[in-house]
Amino acid sequence: MSKDDTAIIRLVQELNTATGLKYNVLISDHLGRSSYREKYVYIYREDILKPTQWYHYDDGCENCGTDVFIREPFVARFSSLTTELKDFALVSIHTSPDYAVREVDGLYDVWEDAKQRLLLEDILILGDYNADCSYVKSTHWPNIRLRQETSLQWFIGDSEDTTVSTNTNCAYDRMVVGGARFQNSVIPGTAKAFNYQVEYGLTYEMTKAASDHYPVEFEIRNDPSYNNEKFPISSSVGISGGISLNGVCDCAGVDFTSCVGRCGANSSSFPCNCNASCSSSNKCCTDYTESCKV
Secondary structure: OOOOOHHHHHHHHHHHHHHOOOEEEEEOOOEOOOOOOEOOEEEEEOOOEEEEEEEEOOOOOOOOOOOOOOOOOEEEEEEEOOEOOOEEEEEEEEOOHHHHHHHHHHHHHHHHHHHHHHOOOOEEEEEEOOOOOOOOOOOOHHHOHHHHOOOOEEOOOOOOOOEOOOOOOOOOEEEEEEOHHHHHHEOOOOOEEOOHHHHHOOOHHHHHHHOOEOOEEOOEOEOOOOOOOOOOOOOOOOEEOOOEOOOOOOOOOOOOOOHHHHOEOOOOOOOOEOOHHHOOOOOHHHHHHHHOOO
């Protein structure tokens, strides 16, 4: 992804144009130890889903080489209007293939930390685990705490092929759910890799050009009592990472790709409080004081 988020924001804008709906995107910081870095994003329908808290998991000292993850997990909590499950959190991860065993095991600590930090049980840990074939072998599983924890449910099994290549059959991408309410809200039989090549009639070359992995998915139960309530729609696309443990400001007209957009509504003295991601801008909080509605 481009460092300035231009590509993903344009993608969401094009999605809005094509569907006539209003999607937004929550974007993590640029994560990684070297010049090769990545970002996690959550694309969501803004009228029915609302991010309420988010943060990057702190896994130790990167400069010391004692951190667990090459790319730290990005945790986001959402409120949902249309589903039976109203409050849940997502943990995104892309493990390094070379350290997949260590990182998948380390997701257990991320899960425990998220439960305590968010005071929430209903958590989905999802992403490219690289958890199969030569990276995570059957002999590794007994020593991986995330797999041995009996209260967690793995919705993508070891026999699922999440790779596009005709030369591989690997369950790299996984969805692991904690919390009885979340687990019970998943509709049985809906968890699978989404084969978009077959669904959209693409050639193998076109499919590979999009990704070398298939997305994984499941469906959760709708709320039969949903009364068509809607969340407010923002006037811009893109909420940048950083940390917000007390929600996002309702800032009509604010460009969320700027430094201003990296602040969370978590200060009594200012509508939004600057975090480390935007502390270099002296006007950060001042701009929010003038434009946020609180």
